[in-house]
Amino acid sequence: MLDNMPRGTICIEDIEIGMSRHLVKTVTDRDIELFAEVSTDRNPVHLDEDYAQDTIFAGRIAHGMLTAGLISAVIGEQLPGHGTVYLGQSLRFMAPVRPGDTVRAEVTVTAIDHSKRRVTLETNCAVGKTVVLKGEALVLAPSRKFD
Template sequence: MNTGPHPSGGYILEELSPGMMAIKDVIITEERIQQFAEASDDFNPVHMDEAFASRTAYRGRIAHGLLSASFGSAVVGTILPGAGAIYLSQSLAFHKPVRIGDVVQARITVAAVDAESARVTLHTEGYVGGELIMGGEAIVRVPRRRRPARD
């Protein structure tokens, strides 16, 4: 079941259950790659220089793997579980390169909820054109109750 953003901005622990899923589609642009390189200080020429990248096994520039992975972080922090969720760990495996013009679909699915520790296990996946480009698992801490609204 595809889950949208909670009206409060985030789900609390008791509202989460296995199978809940949220999706975000993001296009890879030259500008995003440049901004990510500047933010991460990763100017590897396979991402930045077409002449260099054309001589690699990828036969052209590819996006940073962690750029694509960051879209999953956007889902976790803004949709599911949303505001208040704190990343504790993330495993990732990259399966296919992502290129300028590709639309990455970040898909986050609740796999397990541990009420005692207030931790949620999430399946984290990325797709381009229906093909899995990366997958992994995240553990996040989720609030047990909402903060009261401030005046």
């Protein structure tokens, strides 16, 4: 990974609308193979170049949920960070991610409910200027009141 922001925790008391964090990761063949092993999703469009050439993608692609996992990493490690509980996530896959692509995963705070410690985040992944995934997450943020 490169160009990543510091890891840790931002408590609900310090979160502001518009706050944003990101990470950048190049997706490797090994990432795809490991994801296939862990998830048991061995669809040949991810693993077999000959098979994938005859699909609408005209070549191998990474699992969509591997890309979505980068959003989870930003949320769990940066914003809000350690202690965050995922409550929900919508995802829309816009374009494929291929082995060797560098993905920028970013989350931006769009709403805060301090009374319930809930934070709504716009979630996006892009390869260059191409948005490959977009969605929205709802999380329970950590609080200093519960340390």
